[in-house]
Amino acid sequence: MQEAKVSHRGTSDSLVQELVNGVRARRAALSAESDPGFRQLDTLPIAKLKQDEIELTRKIFARVDAERDVTSDSKKYEIKHNIDPYWSPFHQVQDLKQQVTAEFDEYQKIVGAAEAKRTRIQIKRSLARMASVRNPYTSSFRSYHKREMPEMPPKPFRLPDTFWEPTPLQAQLAKEKITFRDLDIIQHFLADNGYILPRRTTMLSRKKQKELVAAVVTAQHMALLPYRAKLKDYQVMPLMDPLQWMADRLTDRVLEERDLRSRAMLQVMMERYPELNYRNFLKHEAVP
Known part of the structure; x- marks a missing residue:
């Protein structure tokens, strides 16, 4: 048989709320002891709620036992039933454990x-x-970790600057104009398997290396050079008349370097071999 009211809260905060209320009651009691003028007064809303609670409890207990007069102070009376006036059918009361x-x-x-x-x-x-x-x-x-400093790692091998200086032949070939017809020049820049040598080996500039690649690809497409082999020295000859090839080379020197000796040689060749093509040289000479 229950001697006191059962809280309508079945959640985990009911115990905390009970402790807080106990702390407040203890604090009020200590204040009343220390201060004789302290009185615990209820406000109008709290008094009204208490009165409503008393009336509600009286009506509920009147249904159970109409002969007994029930007041708000339930501790003065012995409750002989197991009915909780605050029980709600919408809340599931679990076992305490x-x-x-x-x-x-x-x-x-x-x-x-x-x-x-x-x-x-x-x-x-x-x-x-x-x-x-x-x-x-x-x-x-x-x-x-108590480890000692290891020895300094070896420095990378650095080649001297003289290694990167082109040879006289490479310097001379770098001055030539490389086209697909100049097989005698191209063969100096090919490996034994027909591959094009890199710039670190040919010592050509970036522009010259691009001209070399374009000339080799064009010559391979025109069946002047094999794809997987390198021609012999006696097989690589420029694909034109040797005299015309010499006239073109002399013309390039006149246009690029203003070479007077090449200009004099071209004038002699024009007298001896008038059938050759001297159009670029004549165009240069016509410009004032």
Whole structure:
């Protein structure tokens, strides 16, 4: 048999609310003892709620036992029934043991999550503090693990500057104009398997290397050069009349270097071999 009212709250905060109310009552009692003029007065809304509570309790108990006069002070009377006037059919009242177990499970989950978060924070802070210790390329790592400084790594081999100076033949070939017809010039820049040598071997400029690649590709397409082999020296001859080839080379020297000797040789060739093509040289001479 229940001797007191049963709280209509079946949640986990009922115990906390009860403790808070007890703290407030104890504080009021201490204040009343220390201050004789202290009186616990109820406001109008609280007094009205208390009166409504008394009336509601009287009506409920009147249905159960109409002969007994029930007042708000239920401790003066012996309650001989198991009916709770604050019981709500819409709320499921669980067993006290199950409720406490559920509350402890919930608390354990919260504590476990907080502990895991605290551990993660500690690990991150430790990593931030000991970042240099875990880096094998720092002095803190060597001092922490008691390791000695290794010897300096060997420096990379550096070729002398004279290695990159072109030979006289390479310097002369770099001055020539490279076209697909100049097989005698192209053969100096090909490997034994027919591949084009790189710039670090040919010593050509970037522009000249592009002209070389274009000339080799065109010559291979026109079947002047094989794809996977290199021609013999006696097989590589310019694809034109040797006299015409010489006239073109002399013309290039006159146009690029203003070579007077090449100009005189062209004038002699024009008298001896008038059938050759001297159009570029004559066009240059016609310009004042």
